[in-house]
Amino acid sequence: MTPHEDDLLAPVPAIRTGALVGYARVSTKAQLLDRQMRALTDAGCSRIFTDKKSGKNAEREELWKALDYLREGDTLVVPSLDRLGRSIQDLIAIVAGLRKRGIGFTSLHEALDTTTPGGRLVFHVFAALAEFIRELIVQGTNEGLDAARARGARLGRPPAMTDEQIRHARDLLTRPENTVTSIARSLGVSRNTIYKYVPELKGGRIAFAEATIAAELPPPAHSAV
Known part of the structure; x- marks a missing residue:
């Protein structure tokens, strides 16, 4: 286990010797990347990857290329959080994966920077809230199913023929x-x-x-x- 894996608030990367790598995305081909590209360039990104696909589309080829390109000590920079993740769980999974590799993460719009103590704390609060919400949903679903069974309700898909x-x-x-x-x-x-x-x-x-x-x-x- 690396030092930054057992300490949630340890600085990652410990020493920022790598490059700033940008990632931008628009949902449709009609939208323009200009504003996002300019923000990432102004932030000092030496390489920028771009996708023109919906965030719900798992096949974000340029994002996977960006993640593969990053090395320990680098920092991934995005214009805003919604450009990176399809959901809060997806976002947390990606950033957690970067952390394990010793790579930082910065979102310009939210001023969130996991290379700083405050940014790391905010992100771990996000992760804790996401897990709490997931557990509430699971608990509520199970309670609803139990109540339905107690009423004698038929669960599952309705029959194809009455x-x-x-x-x-x-x-x-x-x-x-x-x-x-x-x-x-x-x-x-x-x-x-x-x-x-x-x-x-x-x-x-x-x-x-x-x-x-x-x-x-x-x-x-x-x-x-």
Whole structure:
């Protein structure tokens, strides 16, 4: 374990001998990078990587190139926090990864600099809040599921066909002129769904007809002893 991994507030990088590397991003091709590029250049960045993709897009090629380019002692600089992470969890994961490699992080708009004690403290507060919120969401979800089960609520995805639709499908299947495809289309489901909810069909229409007739016959009378 390196010294800066067991001390959350230890300076990272311990000695800033590396370069300032910038990363900028816009969400669409219609947006311009000029303002972000100028801010990063004014901040002293010697190399700038840029993406023109939504933050929700995991394939941010230039960001991964920037992270690969950085070396211990360097500092990653972004115009603002929302240019780097898709979410607070994503942002924290990226900065934590940089810290483990001995790389600093600076966000110009928020004046957040993890190479300073104050910046490191603020970022660890962010991380603690994100973890706290995640635990609250998990706890609330579990409590909601438990309450739903106690009420007898059905959990999970709703069935593809209602009982009424299944009865209607069975009725239509008794008429030879109706195909499985036409029945599925009229009910707004797939052929596979019809086969799933009417399992007798797997043996063919004849097997379905025999099963239907058998179900409608009265039970045999018991002979008197």
